[in-house]
Amino acid sequence: MKKIATWNVASVRSRMEGLGNWLTKTAPDIVFLQEVKATEESFPFLEIKGMGYNALVRGQKSYNGVAVLSKEPLEPVLENLPGAGEEEARYLEVKDAAGVHYISVYVPNGNPSEKNPQDTSKLEYKLRFMAALLERVQTLLADRTPFVLGGDFNVIARDTDVYNAKAYEGNALMLPSVREALRKIEYSGVTNALRLLHPEPFLYSFWDYRFGAWEKNMGMLLDILYLSPAVADKLEASGTDSFVRGEANPSDHVPVWCLLRE
């Protein structure tokens, strides 16, 4: 069995204790991280090595940043998503010795800043990014490359993936254009590892730090693991590690994981 997880850690350096506890407790083989908010120079490679994991990092100062942790060494394939620009660290594709690709992705949020509520440039970037991601998925599928694509997609795919859909009307997390972009990826032929086995409504991976959201269970499902067809055939189990949201100094996201037969 191989366990693969994705987790938006919301600043890896400030989350080391929780990350270590979670790795020890759940023992994933491969972990996709998002929002590490560190450069390669400042990334805590040594501490993570001490936890038993190698790390490949596409870093950036202050913002974004993605990584893949693994017990067995992996090798890099792409450090940027083709067609999405190279300014922001939101994509890292690596592969194992068997040729399976592992992709950690952090899709842009897409909402305007509070100071410029009419600004649509961030939404346009999100849609461009998702279109480029669709292209990459289609290429991998056409090549019959086995892969796991996981990350924070920043999309509320269905009204029942959020505590109150009405409150988020017009939000870039669930605009029709954004949902359509996600559906194009899903309908290209990948399998949602969590949803295939757990279709129930109000299953969340994110609870805002504000509003007492965790205590009131005001959450959203934003994190996804997509499997290529050959990998999906090996899916044994999946879930969310929501317990970490209740621990000290947590990320606002929790890990989503799947278990694959060898």
Place this chain on the structure above:
DNA sequence: ATGCCCCCGGTTCGGGGA
């Protein structure tokens, strides 16, 4: 239900997150 929180850089606040 957007203000509430949290992190970063680098200073005592602004930007970003969702």
